[in-house]
Amino acid sequence: MHIDLGEDRPGRLEADVAIVGSGVAGLTLARRLIEGGRSVLLLESGGLDYEAATADLNRGFSVGEDYYPLEDSRLRFVGGTTAIWGGRVAEFDAIDFERREWVPHSGWPFGLEALAGYYRDARTLLDLPADAPDPLPSLLDQVDGPEVERREWLIDPQFDRFGHEAQRALFEHPRLTLVTHATVREIRCADDGGRIVGLDVVSPSGERVEVVAHDYVVAAGGLENPRLLLASNSVKPAGLGNDHDLVGRFFMEHPHGRGGHMVASGKRLWSLIEAFQKQSIGHYESASLVRPSDALQRERRVLNSALALAVRPAAGSRQPLLTSAYLAAKHRLDPTKRGRSAWRLYKSAGRVIRHNVGPLMWWLRHRRGNELALVLRAEQAPNPDSRVTLNRDELDATGMPRAVLDWRMTPLDRVSAAELVHAFGRRIEALDLGKVMPEPWLDDPARDWVSDPLVSVHPLGGYHHMGTTRMADDPRQGVTDGFGRVHGLPNLWVAGSSLFPTGGWANPTLTIIALALRQADRLLGRL
Known part of the structure; x- marks a missing residue:
């Protein structure tokens, strides 16, 4: 069933579980829970597509490292x-879950x-x-060694997999109620502070709807999860789950940067370019990267970052005209269904070119004066001073304080990239494949990180918001336990990458899904 609070006036809604947010974490949880016999209310602040008025609820303030405008950094x-x-x-690597004594605040509860399952x-x-397949043979098989290792991304073959059309069967399930234009203004706590008794939900017109459930899950993303917990302060002035001032702390991203460039020629250059291009495996694609081996991380006391090679304009040069035009158009287009279709068309065209032209295109670009750049996608060390807070003097249209992001890096982030x-x-050089020319900032102790707009269409980071409601068995070290249940509140849960104690190099989506499946099994009593 679908209820749109822009049109409907239900007054009160009830279910076994209420989930705030219909992104990948919320949808995964909802599916597993209804399959297990639970009734679910799935609350979404927006509608079925992008709306500027709803997107404005994301607007906030960035006061630390340069970051994308907050209203553009996630979708409602x-x-x-x-x-x-x-x-x-x-997947995350095994070392990502370990307590690394050279990485303060590292270690997952499991x-x-x-x-694995x-x-x-x-x-x-x-x-x-x-089971992740073995990577296709390439020159990177030789590069894989005692200090650096080859890893692979798999590429999900379906665009907009989690959108309304693709998930229609889920939304038509009799035990699921999708409620759109339902912005949760506050999570209401019992007067004794011992459990959650309801959600204060507001419609676009300002009308209130009461939501009551047995369990409540906040799955609104790494910025909105802490924002909502901090704003829910009617009973607990510091916010929910914040007895030890941890909600909103440890914000992490995957910072992007230029690590240097490769000098090579002829067949070796061609093979290196080809090794890092997306490759077709049946109906999906894969792409290669290089990470520091566990042994190197332990020996050099560094983080688990990643790099890939790509033809890019040289550092300090100008952005190519076509790329500039694409980026300008991308920023002008709202992410509506039409705008997303244009983006998909661009991505599909790139896939066709890769399949039919392959590395020749990149070789020709290199001949035109570009360089074979080392593109960094780094792990960031957990930092309690990197955090999300509230500006209580600036309220959005629902009356909720706007978020303030203070993203901060540490010297370990730069040093780790340098070591890689x-x-x-x-x-x-040992393989006689060429020579790497590192960027000077990597070995400059006066810098924590340097971004480069020429090295990626996402030059600052991956839009990966992690760590702000981190997991830990000890309430003094984390906001939730190892299943995402908020310490001290037995029926309040958090889902998504805000749970991550560390970020690794891997994109977070697969781990978000895995955690949500595990959390659903806990809610169902299977674990």
Whole structure:
């Protein structure tokens, strides 16, 4: 059933579980719970497509490292930000879950083995092989060694997988009620502070709707999850789950940057370019990257970052005219269904060119004066001073304080990227494949991180908001336990990448799905 609060006036809604947010975490939870016999209310602040008025609720303030405008950094409509997701799928590595004594605040409440089966289920949900296939042979097989290792992304073959049309069968299930234009203004706590008793939901016209459930799950993303918990302060002045001032802290991204460039020629250059291009495997694609080995991370006391090679304009040069035009058009287009269709057309055209022209296109671009750049997608160390807070003097249309993002990096982030670039360079030279020329900022202790708009269409980071309601067995170290249940509130849960204690190099979506499946099984009493 679908209720649109822009038109309907239900007054009160009830279910076994109420989920705030219809992105990948909320949808995954809802599906698993209804399959297990529970009734679910799925509350979405937006409608079935992008609306400027609803998007304005995302507007906030960025006061730390340069970041994207907050109103553009996530989407409010059914399917959430997955509507413009690039489809990259990868597991976290085992070391990502470990407590690394050289990485302050690292360590998950469980190891990779706890998610192994759920990763299989998550890939199956994305129409990918349950077990990640072996990578296609390439020159990177030689690069894989004691200091650097080859890894793969799989690419989800379906655009807009989590949108309303694609999920229609789910929304028609008799135990699921999708409620759109339903903005949760506050999570209401009992007077004794011991449990949640309801949600204060507001419609676009300002009318209130009461939502009552047995369990409540906040699955609104790494910025909105802490914002909602902090704003729910009628009973607990510091906000829910914030007895130890942890809600909103430890904000992490995957910062992007230029690590340097490769000098090579002839057949070797061609093979290197080809090794990092997307490759077709049946109905989906894969793409390669290089990460530091576990041994190197332990020896050099660094983070688990990643790099790939791509032909890019040289550092300090101008953006190519066609790329500039694409970026300008992309920023002018709202992410409506029409705008997303244009983006999909661009992506599809790129796929056709790759399949028919292959590395020749990149070789020709390199001949025109570009360079073979090292594109960094880095792990960021958890930092309690990198955080989301509220500006209580600036309220949105529902009366909720706007978010303030203070994104901060640490020297370890830069040092880790430098060690990866240097290790990759040593391996390349040992194989006589060329020479790596690192960017000077990597070894400059006066810098924490340097972004480069020429190296990626997302130059600052991956739009990956992680860590702001982190998991930990000890309430003094985290907001939730290892299943996402908020400490001290037995019927309040959090889902999504805000749970991540560390971020690894891998895109978060597959782990979000795996965690949501595990959390649903806990709610169903299976774990």
